[in-house]
Amino acid sequence: MxxxxxxxxxxxxxxxxxxxxxxxxxxxxxxxxxxxxxxxxxxxxxxxxxxxxxxxxxxxxxxxxxxxxxxxxxxxxxxxxxxxxxxxxxxxxxxxxxxxxxxxxxxxxxxxxxxxxxxxxxxxxxxxxxxxDSMSEAPSRCTSPLASNVWTWYGQDEYRRIILLGELGVALEFLALDAKRQRVEVGCCAECNLWSGYLDYLAGFVKQFPLHLAPHLLPRLQALLSGCEALCREAYGLTLEDNGFEHPQWRPLREGAREALEILGWSQVREHMPELTEECREALRRWPD
CATH class of the missing domain: 3.90.1590.10 (glutathione-dependent formaldehyde- activating enzyme (gfa))
Incomplete structure (x- = not known):
């Protein structure tokens, strides 16, 4: 030129x-x-x-x-x-x-x-x-955190991406908590509430999100999901009073979740995501695909 x-x-x-x-x-x-x-x-x-x-x-x-x-x-x-x-x-x-x-x-x-x-x-x-894709309008920008694209997606009516990201953040934040906080958050039936309230979100993101948008993040999330799926019975607690989250299997999951949150850039959008995710769900109810 x-x-x-x-x-x-x-x-x-x-x-x-x-x-x-x-x-x-x-x-x-x-x-x-x-x-x-x-x-x-x-x-x-x-x-x-x-x-x-x-x-x-x-x-x-x-x-x-x-x-x-x-x-x-x-x-x-x-x-x-x-x-x-x-x-x-x-x-x-x-x-x-x-x-x-x-x-x-x-x-x-x-x-x-x-x-x-x-x-x-x-x-x-x-x-x-x-x-x-919204994360990489030009090849030089593909290293930006995935969460930094939320407002671009919103302007492009990419509501499902925002919902998946919002749900992923909820799951990762729970996995990053210490054992005592996890036990309080999950309630009485750890196994049921853990999957329906958190881990299903992680599984949904790994299986449904366009994989090429986050190649550096995907292996970590896949490893987290595999680790959750491999949890033994003791890791859920043998009785309703047990805190299974103190089991050694949880330690690498906490560390992995904290690393994933950082790579995701979650702190940039965390305060906006609950309201934004609900707005996107409402938009899909009004204008379904």
């Missing part, structure tokens, strides 16, 4: 920009956030380092709307034109339609995200398709 100077702006001319090339990651996207941001089926994007983008018009910098935990959408206050996205990372993504001259080959999209959201008849089948 050449180090060109690109110019563009909004419909009314209040917001103008200059972007010093080379441009990076030219692509199109049809995710729900992009569709709602623009009213279009798909958007064409190109990225620049923040320090190489200058707002030159009389309106100064564009207005922004916080659309997710990691990005804000940019638009003109006067005419409402969508201009791009300003990420928390040192990147500004500009919409290709805002460029004065968008015919430079260096700006041409080379991949498409969320192609499954196009109407069947209009699918851009001639482009190399990349069904980018």
């Amino acid at each position: 050449t180090a060109s100077l690109y110019q563009g702006g909004c419909l009314c001319g209040q917001i103008r920009f200059e972007a010093q090339g080379p441009a990076a990651n030219p692509h199109t996207c049809s995710c729900k956030l992009c569709q709602r941001h623009s009213g279009a089926l798909t958007l064409a994007w190109v990225e620049f380092p923040r320090e190489r983008v200058t707002w030159t018009g009389p309106g100064g910098a564009p207005a922004t709307f916080r659309s997710s935990d990691s990005s804000s959408r940019a638009f003109c206050r006067a005419c409402g034109s969508s201009l791009g996205a300003i990420d928390d990372q040192p990147t500004i993504a500009l919409l290709l339609g805002c460029f004065d001259d968008n015919r430079d080959p260096a700006l041409m999209p080379h991949s498409h995200s969320f192609s499954d959201r196009w109407p069947r008849a209009g699918s851009p089948h001639r482009q190399r398709r990349i069904k980018a």
Whole structure:
């Protein structure tokens, strides 16, 4: 790509920009956030380092709307034109339609995200398709904690993912507790309440969640589930008064759950998840698939 100077702006001319090339990651996207941001089926994007983008018009910098935990959408206050996205990372993504001259080959999209959201008849089948999942809209972001994608999923109506994540967090938090707290939380029938209240959530996540979204987390969760399934009778307690959680089999499960919570990024979203999970359940009741 050449180090060109690109110019563009909004419909009314209040917001103008200059972007010093080379441009990076030219692509199109049809995710729900992009569709709602623009009213279009798909958007064409190109990225620049923040320090190489200058707002030159009389309106100064564009207005922004916080659309997710990691990005804000940019638009003109006067005419409402969508201009791009300003990420928390040192990147500004500009919409290709805002460029004065968008015919430079260096700006041409080379991949498409969320192609499954196009109407069947209009699918851009001639482009190399990349069904980018919410955790990894670009390959460089795939190492972010899984929980950091909750608000993106919410904007894309991915309610089942949020529910599965919320239930997983409940299960892992229980497994991470000390023996005394576990005994209090689980109630009188440890074996029944343990599975119906907690471990079924862990099993559901491992079996139902799209596995490719969390390759670094999946083996740990599978090991946790296998460990829970292998619990001996003594680990549940031989009588209603016994605290089976003091059994040695529980120690590696606690350690594994604490590690999984950290990898998951659970602390980032924990306070929001009970209400958010219930909202998603209600949404599925109203608009079932």
